Amino acid sequence: MATINHHYGRGKLLLTSEYAVxxxxxxxxxxxxxxxxxxxxxxxxxDLIWExxxxxxxxxxxSTISLFDFSPIKxxxxxxxxxxxxxxxxxxxxxxxxxxxxxxxxVETQLEFPLDWGLGSSSTLIHLVAAWADVNPLMLAxxxxxxxxxxxxxxxxxxxxxxxxxxxxxxxxxxxWTPKYSNNLYFVHLGQKQKSDEAIIYYSKKxxxxxxxxxxxxxxxxxxxxxTSLKQFDELITMHEExxxxxxxxxxxxxxxxxxxxxxxxxxGAWGGDFIxxxxxxxxxxxxxxxxxxxxxxxLPYSEMIVGVEEPVLVEA
Numbered sequence: 001m002a003t004i005n006h007h008y009g010r011g012k013l014l015l016t017s018e019y020a021v022x023x024x025x026x027x028x029x030x031x032x033x034x035x036x037x038x039x040x041x042x043x044x045x046x047d048l049i050w051e052x053x054x055x056x057x058x059x060x061x062x063s064t065i066s067l068f069d070f071s072p073i074k075x076x077x078x079x080x081x082x083x084x085x086x087x088x089x090x091x092x093x094x095x096x097x098x099x100x101x102x103x104x105x106x107v108e109t110q111l112e113f114p115l116d117w118g119l120g121s122s123s124t125l126i127h128l129v130a131a132w133a134d135v136n137p138l139m140l141a142x143x144x145x146x147x148x149x150x151x152x153x154x155x156x157x158x159x160x161x162x163x164x165x166x167x168x169x170x171x172x173x174x175x176x177w178t179p180k181y182s183n184n185l186y187f188v189h190l191g192q193k194q195k196s197d198e199a200i201i202y203y204s205k206k207x208x209x210x211x212x213x214x215x216x217x218x219x220x221x222x223x224x225x226x227x228t229s230l231k232q233f234d235e236l237i238t239m240h241e242e243x244x245x246x247x248x249x250x251x252x253x254x255x256x257x258x259x260x261x262x263x264x265x266x267x268x269g270a271w272g273g274d275f276i277x278x279x280x281x282x283x284x285x286x287x288x289x290x291x292x293x294x295x296x297x298x299x300l301p302y303s304e305m306i307v308g309v310e311e312p313v314l315v316e317a
Contacts, residue, residue: 009155011119118274127155
């Protein structure tokens with residue numbers, strides 16, 4: 001019987017210090033209930049047969065890959081094959097024994113979230129390949145992208161992370177962070193998937209006082225972690241949103257799309273798409289009705305999105 005290996009990586013959401021985490025800002029990041037699975041089994045021949053399935057079990061990428069240089073012999077998407085080649089080649093550079101025997105393999109990955117949600121199809125893949133290759137996932141991540149690596153750290157986490165880059169080194173700690181007002185928090189999908197690399201380039205060119213911004217967002221992050229009431233949390237995420245909007249010369253998501261919304265909200269990740277975080281003191285039905293009325297139908301309560309959350313009570317501001 002063929003040897004079968006199973007690996008799993010969680011999706012991610014960056015609650016604070018988006019963009020500025022690259023310049024030393026302390027960030028609060030959270031692994032999600034939704035992730036990506038990978039199954040690896042030995043196969044006849046000397047090629048790597050790769051298939052990626054979406055959250056519905058439908059194939060969205062297939063490739064036959066040469067183990068000589070990881071170039072695609074056949075592929076359904078040249079751009080994805082190029083990125084996969086980069087990940088595999090760098091995994092081999094970190095562990096020369098990985099795939100050195102030219103044995104054939106069949107690899108199948110499956111997402112637990114829709115591709116356009118932006119929860120980390122790429123970062124979970126790096127985590128999965130790192131687990132298969134027995135290499136450090138962050139070392140692999142830094143060889144493959146210009147991101148901060150927080151998303152790859154989340155892929156292997158079971159709790160919220162405090163993540164920071166300082167003096168050319170990375171530190172992250174898992175913490176118990178489930179605020180008592182978490183049932184007042186919702187994640188709303190805007191349906192406009194953003195490209196993280198392009199957002200990072202924009203930030204790098206646009207923001208001049210990066211260290212000043214990082215310091216300000218670090219202070220806000222510390223206060224958010226310790227906020228004991230929804231009122232405090234609302235004030236802090238509003239401050240965070242306005243601070244970053246000013247630095248990026250962007251409109252806040254509330255001013256742009258939801259100016260009549262009763263609660264606070266902030267963008268997550270690359271601004272302009274993917275998810276936003278919204279707080280609400282009204283019922284889930286009322287909150288859903290508001291966003292659905294604006295045309296946004298993917299609304300997830302905090303407890304449905306975030307791993308390890310129990311059932312806290314709805315609290316007033």
